[in-house]
Amino acid sequence: MFKSKKRVLNRAKTLDYLKELAGVPGGKAAALCLPPHIKPDEAQGVCKLGEIPPDIQPHFIKLASGSKTGCYAFWSAGQKCLILPPFPTTEKQVTQSIDLSQIRSQLEKDLLIGVVLVRLGSYAIGVSRGETLITSKVGTGLVHGRHRQGGSSAHRFERHRDKQIEQFLIRVCQHAREQIEPYVKSLDYIVYGGAWTTILMLQKQCPLLAKVETPALPPLLDIPEPRQAVLEDAVKRVWTSTVYEWRED
Secondary structure: OEEEEEEEEOHHHHHHHHHHHHOOOOOOEEEEEEOOOOOHHHHHHHHHHOOOOOOOHHHHHHHHHHOOOOEEEEEEOOOEEEEEOOOOOOOOEEEOOOOOHHHHHHHHOOOEEEEEEEEOOEEEEEEEEOOEEEEEEEEEOOOOOOOOOOOHHHHHHHHHHHHHHHHHHHHHHHHHHHHHHHHOOOOOEEEEEEOHHHHHHHHHHOHHHHHOOOOEOOOEOOOOOOOHHHHHHHHHHHOOEEEEEEEEO
16 A cells, blocks of 8 residues: 655755655666646556556546646656656656656756736736746736625726726736846746736737747746735746655555
């Protein structure tokens, strides 16, 4: 019987973890690289190739098929783990050794990433090289809450609120152009965070964001009201990996 343990690791700790994996004693081993959104039946076939124990397979298949960035798995007598990486894997691969080259290469590059965080009334926009912000802009805008009563006054209030939202999004779009447009052709990824409905409104309102061809990372929808500290924390979160380990009980 195997028990699983979940760990969320930042960039430095993930690289340290990979060093530990490289030091695990040899013997029969396998490394699996699976693409994002792999189908459950395909993941099950890979389980057989990697000789993953039957009682682990359901959990493994659920994690692998549900991952928006794909996964890496490393299997040996001394270590059984699955890593959900911060950036998408590129291909399906199975090797009969603990091959860490792909995930290590992914984490060692100082990728250029655009970050757009927005909730109605506040925004934080920046571009990071690795985990360091190289440009950023944070601000607020007046957007009243919804009117709870009915009647003509409520309709007037909603029209006024809609105008406030439009003006706020125009301002955010302008700052997005100032911060992101100079780097847009060099960006490796872009990530959005905040309220999803507001993000969609901003993308519709802002030609730059509507047309950007940079791959988007999974959105950060649980962030608080965007501020400078929230933006800096979001950049660090972009680089986090989630590790699942299985050990015999």
